[in-house]
Amino acid sequence: MVSLPIVQYEEKIIETVERNPVVVVIGETGSGKSTQLSQMIHRRGYGKIAVTQPRRVAAVSVARRVAHELGVQLGEEVGYAIRFEDRTSHNTRIKYLTDGVLLRESLANPELKEYSVIILDEAHERSLNTDILMGLMKRLVKVRSSDLKVLITSATLDGDKVSKFFADCPVLNIPGKLYPVEVLYSSERPSSYLESSLKTALDIHLHQPEGDVLIFMTGQDDIEKLVSKLEDKVRALEEGSCMDAIILPLHGSLPPELQMRVFSRPPPNCRRIIVATNIAETSLTVDGVVYVIDCGYVKQRQYNPSSGMYSLDVVQISKVQANQRAGRAGRTRPGKCYRLYPSRFYNDEFLDVTVPEIQRSSLAGSVLYLKSLDLPDIDILRFDFLDPPSSESLQDALKQLYLIDAIDENGAITSIGQKMAELPLEPSLARTLMEAKNYGCLSEALIVAAMLSVETTLLPGQRKTEKKRKHSISNLPDGSGLGDHIQLLQIYHCWDQTDFDIGWCKDNGLQVRGMLFVKDVHKQLSQIMQKISKGPLDVKANGKREEFRQNYRNLRKALCVGYANQLAERKMHHNGYRTLGFQAQVVQVHPSSVLSLDDLGKFPDYVVYHELIATPRPFMRNVCAVEMRWVIPIINKLKTLDVYKLSGSIHHVEEEPEKNLQDLPKKDVEVTSTADDRESRIQAARERFLARKDKK
């Protein structure tokens, strides 16, 4: 503890905080900022301190450590609050919380009067929530100029930018406690970073002293290939010619027990080679790593507001990320980082910092949140973000919110919208719940919303257990042909009938952790709905299956209202769809869907979809059949939409061309096209589809 570098800066830090409402702290890895800053401030007798973290585990573990250091019981003077878990009491002076929780608190109490000091930790990661909080803090220090202190911790490369954002506030540099890491560059970019990683790893294993190797790859696919190649090569080495090696994959879709393997120490005289995704960059820290191999790429999800589509692209990492990866080699002793790219790439091509999430996501939820705060001095299109999203992206959000009745034609939040903002859900699902209440199918809608909140994590370890899964999945319900939302509802009902038996999940290939999370979300949503409607509601999940069946129709009606911004119409003579948005997209039903064909081999005329994903062909993921008569009012509403009115008629789009979009690497974002372009692309897609059809 004594050896933490930050300790000797205590006087300087306190002095700066006393004189300034906002202070930026550049704290390198190992500086102790997450545990010490709050304690220093606490010692000086400031009031209650909030420290945000972007991750749940971090909030819990840091709170635990601070409580231990202060010799108090966790939940008393020091506590934490994450979703589903509040371990604080009226005694709590230092509270660690996820940034999402602080945003929720700010919804109930926009001035956050409870806190005298707010520390936004890890702000350089630029999560969507942290960015919104930074914008809110900028306003809050003006409103509460006399009794609020804000500290923001950031990375070397953008400290000045954050300082500038907060009226040139002071920046304090706290060195970290990392050992030196020697950075070695390749002379050129390899044609295959997989082969290049393989070669480099073997080279290290044969010629470098002991110490574990951490290889950063982009995804599960590459990791599995590299792991198997490494295993082959290591096995082929002559016994006794070098030390042993064990190869470990590490990525998010690995079951937890396999992830844990990287935390157990290897046997003596054995080197570990860990092949990981970005999960090892910030989320998981592997001890014993001395050598890092960095391919220079990362897989990133991006939203394109002009098409309403998400894509998952392999993009170049930023300098901040490259440095973070290199730092993983210097935690226990001096290390080496092998960058599989030349230094001029790092210097000239890499962005300084990662493109913030706010510029890569659909903003419907965030805009609704900000509108619901009802801050008199805030105009949504002019909201002061550290890095503003494009006006195109904000307008996309406004249009979506208008279609689902969250804002009116003038862009003002409606009473429905106000209630929607209370729900920790994306706006479409929040709207579905509001409507389901009217149609008497709230209990069903709550389940669908909860299931979709964790949907991606439900089906585990696909590829390897494929055979097993195909066998077992046949035991699961099929959505009665009506689509994936209904299937998710049915799956939950089946689980309910087993009294939430964990064994049943395992038998059916459902991820246990995911399903338990669904249960928690379901409980939370039910409580909030009860609070919103100010009265008892029938939200019970159990009941007879026959009753549920009758309710599918009402549920689909509610989904149609909730997903008014995510509707698609089948094209006349085949099973392709055209989205009914502002910019029609030609899309297909994702092959994983359980939506069934009718006797003539056709899909339903109209569907709602949960998400459009370009992979690289455009698909609708999670679809549900709806009826034309429910769709017509929405089409009429679409016709009356006036985007200038929505965004407050004073501002015009042309003022700010898509500056921020153009800042992104070119190949990753389809720059908005002209109408002609779009037509020809649709035509091309049509032809491709017909050509495929002919082949059959």
Add this chain to the structure above:
DNA sequence: GAGCACTGC
């Protein structure tokens, strides 16, 4: 008939 970086309320 195809494919899943990582978080979070």
